[in-house]
Amino acid sequence: MTVAKGDKAPSATFMTMTGNGPEAVNGDEFFAGRTVALFSVPGAFTPTCSAKHLPGFIEKAEALKAKGVDVIACTAVNDAFVMGAWSKAAGADGAVTMLADGNGDFVKTLDLTMDGSKFGMGLRGQRFSMIVRDGVIVELNVEAPGDFKLSSADHMLGQL
Incomplete structure (x- = not known):
C-alpha cells in the first residue's frame, strides 16, 4: 500500500556527497525534530x-x-556521485540537500516506484513531493505519469 498523509516517514539510509566523498544519512535522524520539504x-x-x-x-x-x-531535500534513484555533480551543475549547494537513494530502498518502502526500463533507466522513484514534520508525512503530492504540477515548489508553498 502506498504511503499516505499521517504516516511516519519510513526508515531509510540515503547517501550524500561531501568534501570527503559519499556519506550515509540516517533518514530517521534527518527527518527528526524539523520540517523537511x-x-x-x-x-x-x-x-x-x-x-x-x-x-x-x-x-x-x-x-x-x-x-x-x-x-x-531532493531524492532520486541515483548514486551520490551523480547527485553531487547535479547539485553543482544546477547551483543547488546550500539551497537543496541531495539525498541519493541509489538502490531505490526509500521509494520501494513508500511504494512510489516507476519502471523506466523502456528508457534504459530501470526502477526509479516516481515524481512526488512531501512535507515531513518531525518524521510524519503531513502533505503528500504524487504526480500522474508524465505530469509536473503537484510536486512543484509553487504547489508546496500553497500547502504551508
Missing part, C-alpha cells in the same frame, strides 16, 4: 527534473523557509 525526481540530469523541478526549489528556497521549512 522533500521532492523526488525520476533521475538527475533528466529534462523536466533539470529544467523545472530542481530549479523551482532552488528559486523558492527562501520563500519555503520563510513558511517554516527547515531543510529542502
Whole structure:
C-alpha cells in the first residue's frame, strides 16, 4: 500500500556527497525534530527534473523557509556521485540537500516506484513531493505519469 498523509516517514539510509566523498544519512535522524520539504525526481540530469523541478526549489528556497521549512531535500534513484555533480551543475549547494537513494530502498518502502526500463533507466522513484514534520508525512503530492504540477515548489508553498 502506498504511503499516505499521517504516516511516519519510513526508515531509510540515503547517501550524500561531501568534501570527503559519499556519506550515509540516517533518514530517521534527518527527518527528526524539523520540517523537511522533500521532492523526488525520476533521475538527475533528466529534462523536466533539470529544467523545472530542481530549479523551482532552488528559486523558492527562501520563500519555503520563510513558511517554516527547515531543510529542502531532493531524492532520486541515483548514486551520490551523480547527485553531487547535479547539485553543482544546477547551483543547488546550500539551497537543496541531495539525498541519493541509489538502490531505490526509500521509494520501494513508500511504494512510489516507476519502471523506466523502456528508457534504459530501470526502477526509479516516481515524481512526488512531501512535507515531513518531525518524521510524519503531513502533505503528500504524487504526480500522474508524465505530469509536473503537484510536486512543484509553487504547489508546496500553497500547502504551508
